[in-house]
Amino acid sequence: MGESANSITLVEAVTQALAYELANDPQVVVFGQDIGANGGVFRATDGLQKRFGAERVLDTPLAENMIAGIAVGMATQGLRPVAEFQFMGFIYPGLDHILSHAARMRNRTRGRLSCPIVYRAPYGGGIHAPEHHSESTEAIFAHIPGLRVVVPSSPARAYGLLLAAIRDPDPVLFLEPKRIYRAVRQPVADDGEALPLDRAFVLREGGDLTLIAWGASVKETLAAAEQLSTEGIEAEVIDPATLKPLDIHSIIDSLEKTRRCVVVHEAARFGGLGAEIAAQIQEYAFDLLDAPVQRVTGYDTVMPYYQLEQVYLPGVERILAGARAALGYVREGGR
Amino acid sequence: MHKPRLQLQASFDIAWLQYLDKQGSATQSLPEFASPDWLTHSFRQMQLARLVDDRAVKLQRTGRLGTYPSTLGQEAIGVATGNALMAEDVYCPYYRETGALLERGVSIEEILANWGGDERGQNYRHAPQDLPICIPIATQMLHAAGVAFALKYRHQQHGTPLQVAVASSGEGATSKGDFYEAMNLAGVWKLPVVFVVNNNQWAISVPRSAQTSTHTIAQKAIAAGIPALQVDGNDVVAVAWAVRDALRRARSDEGPALIEAISYRLCDHTTADDASRYRSGEELQQAWQWEPVARLETYLRGEGLWSDAKQQDLARELAQTMEAALNSWESRAPEPATAIFDHLYAQLPEGLYEQYDQLREELQGARE
Numbered sequence: 001m002g003e004s005a006n007s008i009t010l011v012e013a014v015t016q017a018l019a020y021e022l023a024n025d026p027q028v029v030v031f032g033q034d035i036g037a038n039g040g041v042f043r044a045t046d047g048l049q050k051r052f053g054a055e056r057v058l059d060t061p062l063a064e065n066m067i068a069g070i071a072v073g074m075a076t077q078g079l080r081p082v083a084e085f086q087f088m089g090f091i092y093p094g095l096d097h098i099l100s101h102a103a104r105m106r107n108r109t110r111g112r113l114s115c116p117i118v119y120r121a122p123y124g125g126g127i128h129a130p131e132h133h134s135e136s137t138e139a140i141f142a143h144i145p146g147l148r149v150v151v152p153s154s155p156a157r158a159y160g161l162l163l164a165a166i167r168d169p170d171p172v173l174f175l176e177p178k179r180i181y182r183a184v185r186q187p188v189a190d191d192g193e194a195l196p197l198d199r200a201f202v203l204r205e206g207g208d209l210t211l212i213a214w215g216a217s218v219k220e221t222l223a224a225a226e227q228l229s230t231e232g233i234e235a236e237v238i239d240p241a242t243l244k245p246l247d248i249h250s251i252i253d254s255l256e257k258t259r260r261c262v263v264v265h266e267a268a269r270f271g272g273l274g275a276e277i278a279a280q281i282q283e284y285a286f287d288l289l290d291a292p293v294q295r296v297t298g299y300d301t302v303m304p305y306y307q308l309e310q311v312y313l314p315g316v317e318r319i320l321a322g323a324r325a326a327l328g329y330v331r332e333g334g335r
Numbered sequence: 336m337h338k339p340r341l342q343l344q345a346s347f348d349i350a351w352l353q354y355l356d357k358q359g360s361a362t363q364s365l366p367e368f369a370s371p372d373w374l375t376h377s378f379r380q381m382q383l384a385r386l387v388d389d390r391a392v393k394l395q396r397t398g399r400l401g402t403y404p405s406t407l408g409q410e411a412i413g414v415a416t417g418n419a420l421m422a423e424d425v426y427c428p429y430y431r432e433t434g435a436l437l438e439r440g441v442s443i444e445e446i447l448a449n450w451g452g453d454e455r456g457q458n459y460r461h462a463p464q465d466l467p468i469c470i471p472i473a474t475q476m477l478h479a480a481g482v483a484f485a486l487k488y489r490h491q492q493h494g495t496p497l498q499v500a501v502a503s504s505g506e507g508a509t510s511k512g513d514f515y516e517a518m519n520l521a522g523v524w525k526l527p528v529v530f531v532v533n534n535n536q537w538a539i540s541v542p543r544s545a546q547t548s549t550h551t552i553a554q555k556a557i558a559a560g561i562p563a564l565q566v567d568g569n570d571v572v573a574v575a576w577a578v579r580d581a582l583r584r585a586r587s588d589e590g591p592a593l594i595e596a597i598s599y600r601l602c603d604h605t606t607a608d609d610a611s612r613y614r615s616g617e618e619l620q621q622a623w624q625w626e627p628v629a630r631l632e633t634y635l636r637g638e639g640l641w642s643d644a645k646q647q648d649l650a651r652e653l654a655q656t657m658e659a660a661l662n663s664w665e666s667r668a669p670e671p672a673t674a675i676f677d678h679l680y681a682q683l684p685e686g687l688y689e690q691y692d693q694l695r696e697e698l699q700g701a702r703e
Binding site: 026029055060061063065066069070071072073074075076077078079081093096097100101105106107108109110111112113114145146148168169170198245246247248249 | 425427454455457458459463464466467471474477478479480481482483484485486488489491492500512513516517519520523674675677678679680681684685686687
């Protein structure tokens, strides 16, 4: 097995992690629509069927509910199914199985059976896709007890977190930010080293402001932090990576230094994870705050067709405006 | 108007199987497995299921059990199915299957615990790989397809004997996409899975005629390219033959099957239901004329295999069994409240420590 650190993209890191685990754990099976000969619509499973055979890398009939449901049956018998949905926008027929069964199997059998499943789905906007292809509804899943929701934002984290997700004894929804599938290359050693779940990553250190973002929005958030830096403002950038369960402690640690926070996500604002993060911050760190937590998010609208999707998606300018609102806030007149 | 010339492309038949007629007379010679021992065992288990049901309903009426779905009238299907499976096979039941669960080795205590609001009731000691009772409709059929894939995968990887997954459902479940999706995949992937549909004529208040316009439920399998059979579901021998034959073929890697077992739900849908709101007493009275327990008893007595003395002995034995199980269930120590966190994930995530501690403090406070 190769351990050389090839420079690869995020989607290639997904393929590499799948290949590593298929090679090392015979209980792993990978299935979904068009993932075999075609290698998946984004090529995330490119070459895997050829290498590991059609018994372990399987094309399924076209039925997302079925894909979600058979994974439950497989997992209860000791397999480690990795199921691909072509797009997160198509995952909803499978909700019943993900929420009602995968997330609850361990609990309802008091540990007798479990569902070590990874449900993978490319998610988010910005690739000029048709309707229903660009949603970012991670909050629906993060709400569900028993599930893990994991979102990588770089090739290295995609590799390490996907390995961790497959090895985790519980179900994981692994959302891949398709807008940055091929945005950057990064050397990633194919050494089978997993990254920890339930841990936030500090992507950039700074003492003036905490910016929290995940998935593709990390790109614009880092760009905004660089822009602020030219103005003498150093922002700390945190990627929670596991959105549920959330590592709030790393965020609070950062707020001890910065006392100001902006949460960035491309999902709609209402009931989004920005609301959860802001609520937890005020519960745990109200006294630390010098300003209200700002949210820079998608609008509470339907994700528009692609001619208007850049209007919807939070870009660098909106993140900067959110940052400036947090930085410029001055409490007036005491109580 | 022009009429094109059409050519027959395909045609299908649905077969019906019965060994014991409504009066309990054999309509054909019984299969080999239906020995006196097997017949009397099945008779005992059907009566036990009926007794557990009866007590469970009474326990619900006195507030000691939550909502309970009785199996009354369908005992033959469950007992024949559960009995046909090998221990290593995997059963994926719906919620109306007390007879099958008993045959799988699930204890009466576990059944009572489950409906009594205690998750430990689905932690089967003697059926460690069986799926828990499925409450949402038809989802267990897809789980069974996934289980069957895993069983076939294990067989191919390790050369172990091919085991079979069996899913049960009511006929209302055949209105759902999961049912079609499971059969479709099972057909394409030639999975060792058997779907047993308890056609008890009523999906809560909606009659079979309002569920589907198909002549039989069995023919729905034709669309998935898998074999199907309709059996008299109140004839324990017929159900057993059908399930055994389907299991044998699945074990020989010949793929899936659907069995439609015609029966009748003699009870309310659950203890929360009142069937007199939507179906006639006359229909119910007629259905009692072909119920499975009396039918088998008539046959056994006709063959000289049963007597009043034997029935008295059995009734006494079953009552004792039930009483012992009831006592054991009622004397069981309650589960620690922290169990709601203990089994949510394999390991409690750090993000949940605070809530876990909060619960422990609340419990501590309640004790002080």
